[in-house]
Amino acid sequence: MTMQHFDLIIIGAGLSGIGSACHIAREYPNKTLAILERRDNMGGTWDLFRYPGIRSDSDMASFGYNFKPWYSDQVLAKGGDIRNYVAETAREFNLHDKVHFGLHITSADWSSEDQRWTVTATHEKSGETRQFTCSFLLNCAGYYNFDQGYRPTFDGEENFKGEIVHPQFWPEALDYSGKKVVVIGSGATAITVVPAMAEKAGHVTMLQRSPSYIMAMPDTDKISMVLNKFLPKKLVFKMARKRNILFQRGLYLACERWPETMRKVMVGHMRRQVGPNVDMRHFSPAYNPWEQRLCAAPDGDFFKTLRSGKADIVTDHIDHFSETGIVLKSGQTLDADIIVTATGLDVQLMGGLELQLDGKNVDMPNKMTYKGIMMQDVPNYAWIFGYTNAPWTLKCDIGGRYICRLFKRMDQRGATVVRPVDRVGHETGTGMLDQFAPGYIARAKDRMPRQGRDGPWKVTMHYGKDKKMLVEDPVDDGVLEFEQPQAANTSHSRPLEATA
Incomplete structure (x- = not known):
């Protein structure tokens, strides 16, 4: 089997993959680059989800790329517009021809001897196995x-x-x-689907076990x-982006500092x-604001529909389904022609990729995340x-810039391998998202990497701090271990550890 080799492989052609690729392609135009995408189109989430009303839940001034302003008076964007935005960005940065579509990646194995990854994928239409290094x-x-959402059996x-x-x-x-129509759920999807379907449906009922915080914006x-x-x-865009980022951060910090007061406000x-x-029993959540993500209702459309x-x-609570609808624990029956199970996501980190170091599986749930972008002891690997x-894409922007800085430092040191190493024992056993409480995260805690007690091992979920750490602080911080080419085959190179 002939394998193509690239300096860099990016997995995923969604917002994060294309955004990161833009930074790297601009800073390192001579690096060979491939983007492996499972779907037949770009866009990731925004290509997959096609339900009525699908849109962003963050404003596009901060959700869009910093280097490609989203010039629109509309605050929240429709899914199709975001999908087109990703594809347009890829074309502008000459990335479209670098995308390999239809590839389901099954494993990636690092070779210490060769100092490279071997990525194995299945081309889903043909069933052909393909490998890249x-x-x-x-x-x-x-x-x-x-492949599947979270779908309880009723x-x-x-x-x-x-x-x-x-x-x-x-x-x-x-x-x-x-x-x-009965929509089961109370999260962002349900809040979007209900007013969109109500425009044509005879009647829509949102069935929830517990309420969520919903903000009209x-x-x-x-x-x-x-x-x-x-x-x-361009100046107006920059001002809007900064204003919105500060507002979002201020709202989150207010909810963290004064939870009871902000609960009353919300x-x-x-x-x-x-x-x-x-x-108001339907609008009184049992948790405090921002223990779960706030739901957005553009121009209060959800409330107007009610x-x-x-x-x-x-x-x-649901007791059982009947021939004509749903019977509740209270004895009430909800008649339905269509039931929409907006019951959430099935968390699968890194696309379900199985990482190996020299043929041994990496025990990801027992590895700490470094600066929220690399993995403890795993060489030449990063993830977004x-x-x-806050808007997901903010991390994509500073993450892509950090990767460029990391490559520059590797070049300066003449290094071909870099990995973060915990030399002083920062492990706490705390999951990287233990402070975040929605059901889809709680169900996946055993699959999450860990975080450390402080420093680059601690996950802050703070854009300002992360921006300083990733874009301004020195790359060479004493935690990263660099390795030169000749060190790969000597007895002095530190053996890779596949497990914690």
Whole structure:
């Protein structure tokens, strides 16, 4: 089997993969680069999800790339527009021809002797096995399973005579005009689907076990619209980006510092939005704001739909499915023609990639993450994992810039291998997202890498601190271990450790 070799392989052609590739291609135009993508199109999440109303839940001034301004008066963007934005960016940076589509990557094995990764993939249409080698591997495959969403089994669901749909696999031809729809869930997907479906459905009921915090936010940036009349568009974009990042961070910190006060503020906000005739039991979460991600309702569309009577909320537990709908623990029955199971994601880090060092599996849940971008003891490997409390793409931007700085430092030292090493015992056994409480994260704690007690081993989820650490602080910090080419085959090179 003939294997192609590249200086760098990036896994994933979504927002993170293309964004990182842009930084690297611009700084290192002579490096050979390949992007391996499982799907047949770019866009990742935004190519996969096609349910009604699919959109960003962060403003596009900060969710879009810093180097490619999103010039639009609209704050939140539709899924198709984001998908086109990713593809357009790739074309501008001459990346489209570097993408290998339709490849399901199954393993990556590092050879200490050859100082390179061997990446094995299956071409899904042909079933052909393909292999590539690279000097550095950057994983931008996201954090959830593209093959399946989280879908609990409900008692009696086989008796239901209507259609059951998971938003991750929305049927293109699904006709819900005039039909009774029940949406199970209360997260961002449900908050998006309910008002979108209510435009054509006969009636939509959102069935939740527990409420979420929902924030109505303007869907047009009126400040930037005014400033655009007097100032250059690029300057207005920079101002909007900075303003929105600071607002998001301020809101998060306020919720962390004054949880009870902010809880009252958020519940009061929802009370004003939904009107006086709704039982606030449906809008009183059991957790504090930002223990789970806030849901966004552009121009309060979710609340407007409830006020119009086109949709309602029921807070209860499912007892079983019947032929005609859902029977609740309270005894109430919800009639339905279509049931949408907006029950969440199945977390799968790094695209389910199985990493090996010299043929031995890496025990990822017992490895610490370094600066939130590299893995303890794993050489020439990085991954992009965005923010849970801010736009995901902010981490992609500074992560890509850090990789460029890392390559520069390796060149300066004449090194071909770099890996982070914990020399003083920072392990705590704490998962990298233990402070974040949504169900899809809680279900995956045993699959998450660890974080250390301080320094570059601690996950901050703080854009300002991360930006300083990744973009400004010295790369060579005493934690990274660099290795020259001739060290690979000597007895003095430190053996790789595949397990903790």
